[in-house]
Amino acid sequence: MRPVLVKGGRVIDPSRQLDQAADVLIQDGRIAAVESNVTAPEGAETIDASGMVVAPGLVDVHVHLREPGKEAAETVATGARAAAAGGFTSVCAMPNTDPITDNQAAIGFIVKQASAANGARVFPYGAISIGQRGEQLAEFAKLIEAGAIAFSDDGHPVLSSHLMRTALEYAQAFGIPVADHCEEPSLAKGGAMHDGVVSTRLGLKGIPAAAEEIMVARDVILSELTGGHVHLCHISTKGSVDIIRRGKENGVNVTAEVTPHHLTLTHDKCEGYNTNAKMNPPLREEADVVALREALKDGTLDMIATDHAPHHYEAKERDFDDAPFGIVGLETALGLGVKELVNGGVLSLPELMRRMSTEPAKAFHLDAGTLEPGKPADLVIFDPGATWTVEPTEFHSKSRNTPYAGHVLAGRVERTIVGGRTVFQRDS
């Protein structure tokens, strides 16, 4: 493998509190040096990164890649390439495919597709329960052996507190997290958007904040009971933040993620029955957005995760009530983070990198999120000053369902490197 020298960039590595002009030398797919004025070894490829940020590749612990089962919406390969185009070098694929990844063969299939994808690394979740039916625990040891890095029944909450308790106890033995989609189904039933003034005006049934908060509280309590690591998916309300903050103060083993859309949009986006603003959990209110931003800043929310949820065009063309939940997110996440959070004065650029790379890697025990010499050479190189307009037809994802079409974002990925190999390069 040819050595690679990334020259003259602003190197940000939150894992080592590094933010300085430096060169990054890559050898044999690993970081060899991060220093100023590195001399290129013989035969090295040199990449000019002047004016660019060079950071550990982004890590997304929550994506839906739809394969097997819904390959018209996305595949492991297209998802991995969309991820690379968005600056991600590692993504974790949720198990609600068809068939569900609740057995070794299904996990093995994802691992095999991922190795051929030529994009970001893809790590499969195993299902918590057989068939995600919430009844019988999947065989965690076998799923881990096949490559599962965490467990979740995402798409559905784990309704049974007994099952959740058992899952946390088993997963703890392997030292990996159990990720829950927090939604109390009897309160959320039939809901299409956030329960508030906009749902009333539109005549749509709402999903109250309490539906999420009840399950967040339960999961924090069960984590405290078992000592197991509970990871809370896509937190969307101020009340949830308050519960998590209290849990962390009490030393509970809880981590939590927030999506770019919950950090940047409110339920107002559903006006006009805009199905590209329909997601679960739903877009909430301004006070929630403010609380989520504060919580990301102070670490109550550990990380940003996209909940990338591709849907075929026709599915989102249905009536609001009938359209599926979810939006694509891999190719807009960094641009939204730089524009809304960094340029918006919420986070510094190193803090954003921490929340999009170092912290998710740490929480999920992935060998990523750092530029420490010896570690895999997974990098993103992006122009923090560039602005660009979201044009969904240019997405590498197979799907186009985004509420950000036409939005002007800041911070544009120029190149993504996985294991020392360029997997995305902007053509210009």
Ligand SMILES: [Zn+2]
């Ligand atoms: Zn979910």
